[in-house]
Amino acid sequence: MSTDFQQARIALGQRLRELRAEGGFTGRQLADRLGWAQSKVSKLETGRQTATHDDLKAWAEVVGQPHTAAELSARLRAFESGTRSWRRQLAAGHKPVQDTLTAEYERSTVLRAWQNSTITGLLQTADYARHIFSAFVDLRQSPRDVEDAVRARMRRQELLYRPGRKYHVVIWEPTLRALICPPAVMAAQLDRLSGVIGLDTVSLGIVPFEASLKLPPANAFWIHDERLVIVEDWHAELWLDQPDNVALYLRVWETLAGAAVYGSDAHKVITRCRRALGTV
Known part of the structure; x- marks a missing residue:
């Protein structure tokens, strides 16, 4: 808390x-x-x-x-x-939560994301997103509006192609290996990640297994324009806008991003994770 x-x-x-x-x-x-x-x-x-x-x-x-x-x-x-419990947020299902996040993304021109457990929503395939939403519907026993939530998340990805925006995404390698969906779905998701490398609005960094870490790879979080941090936990999201909190998460993000590889090196990490799946 x-x-x-x-x-x-x-x-x-x-x-x-x-x-x-x-x-x-x-x-x-x-x-x-x-x-x-x-x-x-x-x-x-x-x-x-x-x-x-x-x-x-x-x-x-x-x-x-x-x-x-x-x-x-x-x-x-x-x-x-500031503390938005999932129980309260999901009372009407996942789609309203996605719509609220999309409004926040619309306001933001620079996003920094750290992901240590799932692929960030902006880069998810529809099938991968469907498995994530289904898992959390079962966990939190919320209304089952999975398909509406998937469509809302996919619409938000249109922001990737708007000029004047920048998305700095850093992902820990275990996230690329976590089979929270069938291997075939994960394989397509990894192909999607490979495809965004080189997109002018996206900087994708992967922190490999062998990287030396100065900080533990703790909770996922998103920093919007150095004005708002959204931190995800099992019971709630924290929406933090106090300058000292934003500054703290910026330091955390910069430290983790410093351990990441980019470009062709990031592509190599994704490729080895793809091969480890053993799918065609």
Whole structure:
């Protein structure tokens, strides 16, 4: 969980504690009035649990300050926008998430991406994307709109051919060998990667197995125009726009990119991964 998120949750908890004290309630008394376990009140006040908007409204009403509900909800929305849980994002399926990302890509002229587990969406084939979406639909038990999501992702790839944009993509070699799809699908995906080498809008780097790494190849992330970083984790995406966070991820990206090979050397790595599949 990001430090910014946790600090904001702690600050909200402090505000809740102030309102409880102003209302003359102990933690146990407030819990009894709300019909909650006392531990929930404690966790909310210490920033160990995230309140819902309904929780905040009920809290404000019970302590006799219903007018503060709007303030509390505004605080919650502010840090919810930075941490976007998959459960909440995928409530209507994968396509709306893809549409939101496409809008962000439309705004961006320079993108830097680090991928350590899957091929970045901008360079995926439709078959590869279909297997990725299907896997996450099963994992997260979200609405099964796989084909709509694939079409939305493929439409975003039109940005690769617009002049004035640059996509700097760095991928770890194990990503090119991970059989999260049938070998034939992976073979076509590797052929697709070979085909984008030399495209004037794309700089594709591959970090080989044998490369010396100055940093661990941790979570995938995308940097949009040095103004926004999107980091992907199992439970959520983090959308980070604080300058110090963006600067940190830029340093991470530059370090990992420095270990990559490009051009004909990148093509050689892709070719050896392709041969390892044993497909025609």
